[in-house]
Amino acid sequence: MKTLKIFDTDASVFTNEATVLTCEKSNKEGYEDCYEVITDSTIFAPEGGGQKCDEGFFGDVPVKDVQEIDGELIHFLENEIKAGTKVLQKIDYSLRFRRMQNHNAEHLICGLIHAKFGFDNVGFHLSETRNDDGSLESIEAIMDVDGPISAEDLKEIEMKANVAISENVPIYAILPSAEEAEKISYRSKLDITENLRLVIIDGYDVCACCAPCLDSSAQIQLVKIVDFFPHRGGMRLTLRAGIDAVKDYIALHDDNKNTMKILSCERGRCAEAAQRMNVKLIETNEETVSLKRQITVMLEKELKNTIRMQESAYIVYFADSIDEIQARTLINDNVKESEKVIIVLFEKNNDAYRFVAGKNENLTGISLKELAGKMRENLNARGGGSEQMIQGSVTCDIEKIKQFFDSL
Ligand SMILES: [Zn+2]
Structure with missing residues (x-):
């Protein structure tokens, strides 16, 4: 060199x-x-x-x-x-500094894991997210260790790492000769003693490394394990450290504040409140399903009467309070015994309705595809379907819709 x-x-x-x-x-x-x-x-x-x-x-x-x-x-x-x-x-020193914060945090976490469990680091990289202008948005350190660690143990390791940061211990690199290296115990991915460089976090870690390092542990500022999962018989950990951990904390804090407002709960109680809300939501959903069923039964009776009373081959039925599934159910249940085309209009929004229209398959002489075409021409309709059922939307006032079907 x-x-x-x-x-x-x-x-x-x-x-x-x-x-x-x-x-x-x-x-x-x-x-x-x-x-x-x-x-x-x-x-x-x-x-x-x-x-x-x-x-x-x-x-x-x-x-x-x-x-x-x-x-x-x-x-x-x-x-x-x-x-x-x-x-x-x-x-660009600020970029180097943030990389060193995340890289040295990884050394610290790995050193503590190695000391407690004897596991080795078998993979590491810094993952960077850039903004559109090329500036740095965030860095995450992603590391693999070759043994399983429980969530509880990881919490303990994380706390110990943050205590080590607060202790402000020196971080430095040495370039030992092959002879000197043999007397030092250090972590290394490769079995090398030539051109060896060791990064030392005093009292916590000695590791073979080629990357620039900080001067002291306090410069790491903060380390947080933000994600972990089993990976190839060991664990994959994602860390955020330094400025990137602080930025992450600020973003999560803002998110938490908004969540607290939505859930009307105190700090630290969001999960509990969300769980309560979830239970309530399940109950409300069950109630809604039951009410919808009752409405459909009532509407079916009413629709049957309408079919009996009306001479026209087209039964136009407005039912604002139902949804598409209910509209289809109404049609399917009534077209079997009827020689008529049933058109259900629902989900009124200003002058727009959604519609489903159906007929008995034995009812020949009326083409629903043709009807869809006429509805497009006369009622600003969109949509289509099969000869048995069409669906879509119409944007038209109620009188015009009635007049249109009366004229068929
Ligand atoms: Zn390193």
């Missing part, structure tokens, strides 16, 4: 004057328009260890990507910068 990686031991440096060592046109797929720039030192952490590379500029030239390839740290830039040129590197 030709480059001094400043972030390895000091992640708080966000500007650096570096000298360009080499600058070559890239032939990496997707980067054909870019130059690969290697500098004598850098504050740009490459993509790796479950997170994306730092974002920023060389002077006013944006850095498109940073990768460690074949032991060299390569910056991808759209402009050529000649070897020997001095450049001012600047990184």
